[in-house]
Each structure stands twice: as C-alpha cells, then as structure tokens.
Amino acid sequence: MGRRHFSKTVSFPVNQVELKGDIVVPEGADLLVINILEEEHSRFADRLKKLSNALNGKKIATFFLYGLLTDKERQISINRLDEELLSDRLIAVTHWLKNHSLTKDMRFGYVGLSVYAERFFRASLKLKNQIESFVFIGEIPPLSVDFCEVPILNIIGALNVKGQESDQTTFKRIESPQKKISRIEGSPSHLEDPQKWNLVTKAATDWFSEPTARMSG
Template structure:
C-alpha cells in the first residue's frame, strides 16, 4: 500500500490547490484499478469500502481509496452534498491515475456509495469509454441527474439493500434512465448501510464479480 496525494481544485477562489489524501493498492499483475467515491460524512477509511476494496484486491484488482474533500471542506455540511464538486474531485483522481506510471495502462472502474454513487455516474458520463465499469452500493444514482445517467456507457451495477425502502425506488428510477449494459441487484434483508450479517459480503461479492467481468 502506498499513501498518495492527489492535486485538485480548491473550493476557495484564492487560486490555491487542494490536496486529497489516498491509499493506492496494486496486487501483482493487476488487471485494472477501481476508484472509490465515498458517501457524505465518510472518508477513505470507511470500513465498508475498505472491506470491498480488500475483496477486489484478492481478485487481482487494484484500488484507490481517497478523500473527496479536505478536512476543512468536510466540516461544511453543504459541501458534503455538492455532487458537482465531488464529481470534479473524482475526475481529478482519474487524471492522477492516468498520469501515474504504475496505473496509466490499467483499465478503470468506479465504485460509489451513497452520494458518492452520483459522483461516480456523473464522472463516468464525462469519461465515456475510458471507464470500463461502475458499481453503486446503497447509492443515490438519482442525484446524478437524468442527463448524466443517459450518457453513461460503462456497464453499471446498482446494488441496493432489499430492505432499504425508498432508496430501492430511487435506484429503480435511475436504472430505467441508464442506456448501457446494466443490472440492479437487491441484497435480501439488507438496509442502507448493509449492517445485517452477511449482507456486506454479498454486496462485495457482486461488485467484485462485476469488475472482474468488465475490467
């Protein structure tokens, strides 16, 4: 594992640059790398995303978990839900991955949780065929907007808890707007955070299968 520092635009108009901390792990002969976009109020240390990343690593897939916001920015409640900003930060990390010698030749995937799923889908719409696969776990893909959803070309998997009422319907609506290879997977008995025994494992398995197939 290597700690990395990703340059990005600042939310301030002072001309300064923000620096996003991340953790890059590349298994031997990695076939691709997945960038994680965490949800509001979370960070690169999210235990659920860390678990999913470990499952991917065991499948020979590299992972980049990074903070979408600086510590100062994360204190601002509104900034946490600024999907356009989160998308720009994910695109900045994508550019960094493309410039990094260890990863520039690898295929790319996005994994988004909660509001991070909206950022992942907006970024995928922007990147087009340069992104090979997208997975949303307990996400709010509806926040990406209808126009962005219609432009996504990467095969997309929406994973939702089977007991995450309200969010299921939002994912179904977003799913209908996607015009790409797609799948909607309901994890039986899981609520929004996949805290029920065995549910996170099922979600991680579905995500790793999707990335292994499409990266």
Template sequence: MHPVLKELVTVKAGQANLEGMLELPDKPLGVVLFAHGSGSSRLSPRNVYVADQLCRAGVGTLLIDLLTQQEDKIAQSRFDIALLTDRLSAVIAWLRRHDSTRSLPIGLFGASTGGAAALQAAASNDADIAAVVSRGGRPDMAGQNALEKVRAPTLLIVGGRDDAVIRLNRAAFSVLRCEKRLDIIPHATHLFEEPGTLEAVAALAAQWFGRHLPASR
C-alpha cells in the same frame, strides 16, 4: 491475494490536496476508484472491506478522500455532487498519468452520494470508464442528462430494507442506456450492517469488475 504495491498518495485537485491509499495486486485486471458517501471517508470500514476483497480478486483499488478535512465539516459540501464529480475527474486524470496505473482500465465504486458523482464522472465524454458499481447509492442525484450519457456497464446494489433508496435506484435504472443490472440484497439496510450483506456486496462488485475491466483493454 495480497497487494504487491501499497502506496499512500496525494492528488492535487485545484487548490485541494486529496489523500488516498493505492493498492495493486500482481498483474491487476484494472484499478477501481472509490467515491465515498456523505459523512464517510477513505477509512470507512465498509469501503475498506470491499476494497480488500477486490484486491484479493485481482483488482487494484484507490481509496481517497474527495473532500479535505475542512470541507468535510460543512454539510453542504458533502452533498455538492458537482464538486465531488470534479474531484473524482481529477483523480481519474491522475490515475491515467501515474506510472503504476496509466495502462490499467479504470472502474468506479460509489456509495451514497458518491454513487451520483461516479455516474456523473462516467458520463463525461473523455472519462473512458470501464465499469461502475453503486452501493446504496443515490444515482438520482446524478441527473437524467448524465444517466443517459453513461456508457460504462453499471451495477446498482441496494439493501432490501432500504425502501426509499430502492425506489430512487429503480427510477434511475430505467433511465440508464448502458449495460446495467440492479441487485437488491435481502434483509440489508442502507449501510449493509446485517451479517453477510456486505460480503454479498463485495462478491457482486468483484464479479462485475472482474468481467468488465479486462473486456475494456
């Protein structure tokens, strides 16, 4: 399924202008907002691949840079979860105003530190997020208070050879009080570069969003 709408968008978040690519298939089940990890961008081949697979499964996507080019050069900004969460919340608000997405359920897909920001954003009382998927994420960085407040069904995906991140995800998983699942992809390292591993991530994400986005309408 090819996108019917492909639109380069700019979202104002405070003083920052965030650039992104919105793609919507015909009659989308919802729209998934991507929160990339530290040192990555909306052009990340891994997130672009997953977004393409979601679109083929009938789910709209918004790949967007949560940091400006200047901010992304500062390592501290990349790990500023509060800043990333604020930016993510601003983009969520924009999706609820935008003509082509205002009526659609919203899902979040976070990678690395973006996973923490996605969970913090989902924990907000007014977020109304339909589902969350974290790929190789750092949900521990969201903090216990936020994890306990998440109500959106949450899927944590971790590589089977990413030992430290597996431990962190298991600890965060035990704190989550929502519908939840933890999937470990055999033989995958942190970036899911091994053959077939990113395909497995995309398939799991498509199944999760395909189940939970329509249920939230």
C-alpha cells in the same frame, strides 16, 4: 509482464489542494477501481476497505480515496453538496492516476455509496471511454442525469422495498449500455449487517472481475 505487488498511502495535489488515498496494485492487475469514502460516512470505512481487499484478491488494483474535499473544505456545508465541484475533483483524481506510472495503462472503475452516484455519472460522461464501469451501494438519490456511457451496478437490500421501487424507476429513466440491480436477500440495510456485507462484497467483486458474465437487470 506482471507488475509486482505495490501498496502505499499517497498524498497528491488536485486543483490546488492535497488529497490522500491508499493505492494497492496486485501483480498482473489491469483494472483499477477507485473506492471513495467521504468523512461523513467514515463509520463504513471497515466495510469499504474489506471490499477493496476482496478486489485486490482478484488481481484488481484499488485506490481507496479519503474523500474529495479537504478537512477545511468539509467545514463549509455547501461544498459537501456541490456535485459539480465533487465530480470535477473525481475527474482530477482519475487523471492523476491515469498519469501514475503504475496505473497509467489500466482500465478504471468507480465504487462507493449510492449518495455518490451523481458525481460518478458526471465524471464518467466527461471522461468518456476512460471508465470501464461503476458500482454504487444503497438506494439511489434523485439524479440530474439520464444518460450514461458505461455499465452500472446498483446493490440494494431486498427488504428495502421502497428503495427498490425508486431505483427501478431511476434505472428506467437512465440510458446505459448495461445496468443491473443486485438485491441482497434478507437485508433492509446491508451497511449495518457485517454478514450481509459479505454478499455486497461478492456482488461488487464479481461485477468487476467477471465483466463477460454480467447480465442486465
């Protein structure tokens, strides 16, 4: 039995604070992708919302999360760099969705900019088999983890040679059941190029919608 299409902006309590996000559940969806966008990267909101819409078109539910911190918490710079706090928040958000009547029986995934990679890794390690896979976009920052139990896709511009070399080194160090680097041709920074962003959207959508077609990079 399929679910009816559901779309709503929701506010919900997490660890004594209130966060907000847009939840969209297409009919027949059995995978929910949490799409994270922090305030400091709000200029990319239109692109990441376009990605959510593309996933919805493939019958994949999405939760567009407007940051893991409240406005007041963001004013304290150390909070924005506290990966333990941010990963714990992501875990709490995931648990909230796991208990939501519309999404409790779904598989879960994460997508966002590569600067969020550390919290993706930390959350997936603690959540064990509750996360199906995740995708991060752009050059990977230094990480404190070297093990991951879920498949990983990193999307990066093919002209970002230095970033590719860094990401390949990082990927070699990370133990994962499946990992792939998807290169966007002709792009050093696909976040700034709307046409190249279409290729980013396709790579991420294909990853989540066709797991059997994934290939290790």
